[in-house]
Amino acid sequence: MLRIYHTSDLHDHRGIAPRLNTLREREPGLLFDCGDSLRGSQTVYHFREPIIEEIDDAHYDAQAIGNREFHYLYPCLRARARAMRHRLVCTNLLDLKGRELPFARSLTLHHPSTGSGQGVYIHLFGLLIMQYPAGSSWERIFGWRFLDPIEAIAKFLPHVGDDEVLVVLSHLGLSLDRKLAAALPRIDLLLGGHSHDTLHEPEYVGTVPIVHAGPYGKYVSRTVLDRDQSRWRINSFDLVPLL
Numbered sequence: 001m002l003r004i005y006h007t008s009d010l011h012d013h014r015g016i017a018p019r020l021n022t023l024r025e026r027e028p029g030l031l032f033d034c035g036d037s038l039r040g041s042q043t044v045y046h047f048r049e050p051i052i053e054e055i056d057d058a059h060y061d062a063q064a065i066g067n068r069e070f071h072y073l074y075p076c077l078r079a080r081a082r083a084m085r086h087r088l089v090c091t092n093l094l095d096l097k098g099r100e101l102p103f104a105r106s107l108t109l110h111h112p113s114t115g116s117g118q119g120v121y122i123h124l125f126g127l128l129i130m131q132y133p134a135g136s137s138w139e140r141i142f143g144w145r146f147l148d149p150i151e152a153i154a155k156f157l158p159h160v161g162d163d164e165v166l167v168v169l170s171h172l173g174l175s176l177d178r179k180l181a182a183a184l185p186r187i188d189l190l191l192g193g194h195s196h197d198t199l200h201e202p203e204y205v206g207t208v209p210i211v212h213a214g215p216y217g218k219y220v221s222r223t224v225l226d227r228d229q230s231r232w233r234i235n236s237f238d239l240v241p242l243l
Contacts, residue, residue, distance in 0.1 A: 001235070002111060002120060002165060002225045003029030007242075008193025009215035010037040011068070012051045016217045016242045017058040023220070023240060024059075030111060031058065034193030035066020035128070035171035036215075038080070042067050042131060045076045049083065056085040062107055064126035064169035065090040066194060072131075072142045078102040089126035089169065092152035097143035106156055120227075121164040125153050127180075129172050129194055149176070150183045157186055165225065165232050167191065174203075174212060181205035188232040189223060202237055209234055217243045 005023065007016070010033070020031065037055060040046045055063065063069070065088055071077040074095070081088050081102035088103035095101055103126075112119040130146040132138045139145050149172060160166050166188045170177050173195035181190055182205050190210045198214030202223075213221040219239040226235040 002122070002232070003027060004167070004189065004191075004221075004223045004225065005029050005031045006034065006169075006191040006211065006221045006223075007213055007217060007219075008034035008036065008171070008191075009066070009196055010051055010055075010217050011215065012037070012039045012049070013217040013243060014051055014054045016220075017054050019242050020058040020220060023222070027222075029222070030061045030109065030122070032124075032167075032169055032191060033060055033063040034169045034191055035064045035126075036068040036193060037063065037066070038068040040068060040071070040080075042070050042072055045071060045073075045079075049080070052083050060086045061109065062087045062089050062124055062126075062169070064088075064171050064193075065093070065103060065128050066171040067129055067131070070128060070131070072138075072144070074099055074143065089124055090128050091125040091156070092127050092130075092147040092149050094145040094147060095143055096139060096145055099143070121161065123156070123160045123164060123166050124169065125156065125167070126169045127152070127172050129176075149180055153180075153184060157184075160186070163227070165189070170194075174210070177210050177212075178203075178205050181208035181210055184208070189225065189234075191221070198239070200239055202234060207231070211237070213239060
């Protein structure tokens with residue numbers, strides 16, 4: 001059994017940490033965010049982002065980069081990442097200038113899941129909505145290249161074992177999440193954000209479940225996965241009120 005919590009699009013709405021900590025004390029699980037937690041944006045930079053302390057107090061395991069965490073200027077994105085104790089992940093963003101990335105392209109987590117003596121490996125990928133097309137003149141100015149989300153994740157699939165869990169933290173929006181799920185049926189759980197949709201039940205594209213918890217910290221999604229003979233599937237799901 002593997003329990004996963006997820007939020008998205010907090011937009012500096014604070015007060016969620018005590019509730020999240022209580023939930024995870026009672027029912028332990030991994031906690032992720034799908035981006036857009038900050039006040040700033042890809043063009044606006046604030047020297048202080050109070051929500052970062054809130055997220056760290058809630059002990060998030062990882063966060064995808066949304067367009068609020070991203071910044072066209074490398075020093076601004078690096079400063080945001082350095083202010084965080086939790087890990088940032090973005091799979092479809094490359095730096096063409098050879099600078100050290102202030103985020104991970106992917107993460108592999110080991111979780112001692114209930115019912116398995118060896119636990120389970122979770123392969124985690126993050127996707128950021130593309131800010132301009134590949135080959136754009138903006139690449140020469142800023143140094144960032146945005147990869148096609150489907151192609152970006154597909155390159156990692158040979159490294160994901162059949163019995164391991166593939167989780168995507170998407171900041172693409174629901175319509176693009178549906179296309180991603182249709183193209184990559186290997187995804188075990190697609191956690192989404194950006195479009196501010198609230199899905200009170202997972203939406204399935206084939207066998208891939210898409211979960212959107214909605215914006216502003218009103219809910220956290222709680223998904224429990226179990227392994228059957230062929231793949232990981234949802235055993236239970238709910239949206240838990242936070243604010």
